[in-house]
Amino acid sequence: MTRKSRSPVSSSAERFATGAPTEPGMSLVEDSTHPTHIDRADPSAIQQSPEFVLLRRRLRLFVFPVSLAFFCWYMAFAVLSAYDRGFMKHKVTGEINMGTLFGLLQFVTTLVIALSYRRFADKKLDPQVDIIKELAGAGKE
């Protein structure tokens, strides 16, 4: 999909592979249930690679604003229900009032956000994760 950002594989692969597994940050986890399996690549090197930085930026640029948006939208519903009851009481059609409509709209936006995030993640995040995995020599699972 979005491979334009990808730097030449050979150089990146070398860059990851040079990280020695005995570096301080890479010491084995004290917890035996977490044997670390990043042997061939140094996480710090991956973390600083342009491919990873791009992945993190994409993720954060989607996830943070959208989270903030749905949170505010939901709290607006709650605060209006508590403090502007005159408005929420207002009948829209038949017995269905503003508040009920507002609440049902929350259902709709939730589904829209969930589906659009899945689309975004499938198209923009997963391919980038695959690139990084390939570079780190882990390949696909």
Place this chain on the structure above:
Amino acid sequence: MTVQLAAGATGNPAINVGIFLAFVAVTLFIVYKVSSSSPTASDYYAAGSAFNGVQNGVALSGDFLSAASFLGISGAIAVHGYDGFLYSVGWVVAWLVALLLIGERLRNTGRFTVGDVMAFRMKQRPVRAAAANATLVITFFYMLAQMAGAGGLIALLLHVQSKGGQALIITGVGAVMVFYVLVGGMKGTTWVQIVKATLLLLCVTLIGVFLLGKFGFSFSQILEHAAQNSPSGERILDPGAWYGKNAITELDFVSLALSLVLGISSLPHVLMRFYTVPNAKEARSSVVWCSWAMVIFYLGILVVGYGATALVGSDTILRAPGGENSAAPLLAFKIGGEVLLGIVCAVAFATILAVVAGLTLAAAASFAHDVYANVVRNGDADPRSEVRVARLTAVVIGCLAIVGGIVANGQNVAFLVSLALALAASANLSTMLYTLYWKRFNTTGTLWSIYGGLASCLVLIIFSPAISGTPTSIVKSVDFHWFPLTNPGIVSIPLSFLCGYLGTVFSKQPADPGKQAEMEVRALTGLGVKL
């Protein structure tokens, strides 16, 4: 609380028991079939990560669609109308937190428990101990809520009025639940959730569609009849019937809303579900499936709740044994007679059973994996002994749940759940978000945010009107409340974020950059995850 049985309105106990026993038999058989004779830790806690997104999505919805949702919310809508509806909205929206911020990253980082993620780049022992403490407290509150629903339901379902008889039945139910957890582990519990969630969704959808049909497929008609049949009249459709009394109750409403939306993705038994799928993509897909299930379910519940007011009437519901919680069963009896009542009660019971099993497993995993294996044995426990400890813990917790169920009775289960959600959001949410997204976050910050949130929330609950000082409090004889709100979320959730920030800033030990890199890479890409 328990008033005289509304004459004749509770159906035939033989049918009720028959349907319920059939469910128990089928699920016990499934649990027995899927269980392996000597499970590894991964089999036991995470079903070997072998479920797919759809299965886990349905199970995830099952884990959350508890008795609180089915009985509590339909009852809250039937009696309080619009203010009960807030719960549904909050619980649908809440899944976005899990989808966008937590689910996939948690799947990639941890293996069995919430503590895995919190302690990943921190000092293992203190953080794991803190995470386990939070898990146990949250789970205990949540379990009380579930068991509180069981008492009223038994009175309705089996005509058992004596406290002793009810206690005996709760014990029996608890024993079945412990069997699920002991024998089936995560795999068995997940299958029980899938069976139960499917039944519950079908049940609510069918009743909802039937009710709509009865009122000429007009939701507005149902509302009109509900308003005619409620003592609050038209006000049941408007906000404020429950929380609209004064400035304090209004603030309480906002506080409740906050807890509802932030609490779900912090519940240990819900989070643990993410480990039953093999990778982040399946974790994502499971939340999307779960969101669909939630939307369908809560639309159905909205119709069921108002339908119960329209057909049964708020007064009759409040007078029935089990009070508010009995709205859905009474409605079922009204429209479908004994058989439908039997089905609805059996499904509600199955729900309590399955959710308590999930809770027990989460608490057992947290104790065995975080406390025993990593704190007591310092990380080198033999996996076999870890599973043994987990099973032992499950038995102990099962007994506690039985005692809790016998003691707690009559409170609205949805309300009790909201307290558990406030605790979960206070102790876990800030810690999870910081550790996943804030580079500087360190051990001191982690401990401050977990304990700060947990302690402040607990203290505020103890001194709130929910515990003492009002006619609906749990303790009626003495009044020691000074905190005005029944739901502490609006204070304790921001406080835990603040504690985490201050703890990090004032700590002399900086975060470990190597570990942070390892965690971030792993959280975002899944590199380094061992299946």
